[in-house]
Amino acid sequence: MAGLKINNVTKHFSDFAALSDVTLDIADGEFVAVLGPSGCGKTTLLRLVAGFEQLDKGEIVIGGKMMSGGRANVPPENRKVGIVFQNYALWPHMNVAENVGYSLKVAKVDRATREKRIEEALALVNLQGFGERRPANLSGGQRQRVALARCLVAAPSLVLFDEPLANLDVHLRASMEDEFAAFHKRTGTTIIYITHDQAEAMALADRIAVLDHGRLAQFATPRTLYEEPANEMVASFIAQGMVLPAEILSGAREGFCQVRILGQEAVLRCRPDEIARNDAKVCVRADDLDVVETGGIAIRVKRSIYRGGGSRIEAFPVERPDIDLHFDLPDPARLEEGAETRLAIRTGWVIPQAEGAGH
Numbered sequence: 001m002a003g004l005k006i007n008n009v010t011k012h013f014s015d016f017a018a019l020s021d022v023t024l025d026i027a028d029g030e031f032v033a034v035l036g037p038s039g040c041g042k043t044t045l046l047r048l049v050a051g052f053e054q055l056d057k058g059e060i061v062i063g064g065k066m067m068s069g070g071r072a073n074v075p076p077e078n079r080k081v082g083i084v085f086q087n088y089a090l091w092p093h094m095n096v097a098e099n100v101g102y103s104l105k106v107a108k109v110d111r112a113t114r115e116k117r118i119e120e121a122l123a124l125v126n127l128q129g130f131g132e133r134r135p136a137n138l139s140g141g142q143r144q145r146v147a148l149a150r151c152l153v154a155a156p157s158l159v160l161f162d163e164p165l166a167n168l169d170v171h172l173r174a175s176m177e178d179e180f181a182a183f184h185k186r187t188g189t190t191i192i193y194i195t196h197d198q199a200e201a202m203a204l205a206d207r208i209a210v211l212d213h214g215r216l217a218q219f220a221t222p223r224t225l226y227e228e229p230a231n232e233m234v235a236s237f238i239a240q241g242m243v244l245p246a247e248i249l250s251g252a253r254e255g256f257c258q259v260r261i262l263g264q265e266a267v268l269r270c271r272p273d274e275i276a277r278n279d280a281k282v283c284v285r286a287d288d289l290d291v292v293e294t295g296g297i298a299i300r301v302k303r304s305i306y307r308g309g310g311s312r313i314e315a316f317p318v319e320r321p322d323i324d325l326h327f328d329l330p331d332p333a334r335l336e337e338g339a340e341t342r343l344a345i346r347t348g349w350v351i352p353q354a355e356g357a358g359h
């Protein structure tokens, strides 16, 4: 297995910057998800690592070996990178073992070695004994595992997953998530996992790289992304954070600041270098808001959406109808459209002033 360094990588298509100055240092055996809205550059990054695209600037180093950058441009077949696509495209006329072993056959690996490696690869994805089956007689999840075995049989130094679960139904996705996590634990393979599903990224990855318009917005653990978003984009993208204007009344003390938000004072988490300022933005989530009888922020309900066991309430501050708020109201409490109540902010995070990919 191998680590991966993506250093200051830039890629243009004509004059459109698909990736700008992206740097990611991924450790040997790490599971990294690359997350971001459609068109942010995820697939382009994957194609650059695999060697299907050439970069304009920067370098890509796999296992200490320069693959792209400077004079290097190692072709895809020599990078030892395995790829599992969303569209797993197994050959229907071949059985599972033939599908898995095809690349070895092309590489003229002898029959006995081939059979041994196919057997090992199928064991890695928990498909022992499935070698004789045709793809048509497998479930969607099993097919995806055959695709993974087909990539593992070539003993890749790292595996790239491109939205591997996008075509599967919700239940199968959950069980495949478990399978991928177990696979990673068992093998210690370095994994780069492209997805636009943040729950999937949160559940699986050691660290998540969030891309925004081709730039790295933040590269951090799931917990840090959620609790300490580095900028407004990450704050609002991860778990539907609400970004609100605020005034910092006193600088950081032991990780907290006194803040005024929509007229209400609250104590929020912040970076240790945070100072008093009146142009701050804070991130609060539905869980951070409590309905109160007195104090807090006066709000009016726009919409109530029943969610089983409670409702998601969409509302706005009476004094600031331009700001959207949302929170969850457990049954049996109800708030209908037009109702007025008050919300207190229990906690939240002061979004750092400086842009950058914090850790």
Ligand SMILES: Nc1ncnc2c1ncn2[C@@H]1O[C@H](COP(=O)(O)OP(=O)(O)OP(=O)(O)O)[C@@H](O)[C@H]1O
Residues within 6 Å of the ligand: 013, 016, 018, 036, 037, 038, 039, 040, 041, 042, 043, 044, 045, 196
């Ligand atoms: N070969 C190409 N020629 C021109 N533009 C391209 C090419 N490939 C990608 N792009 C553009 O680069 C941007 C990034 O594309 P990319 O496929 O990497 O995004 P993505 O994050 O994977 O999106 P999605 O989640 O929708 O798959 C998009 O605006 C896309 O239109």
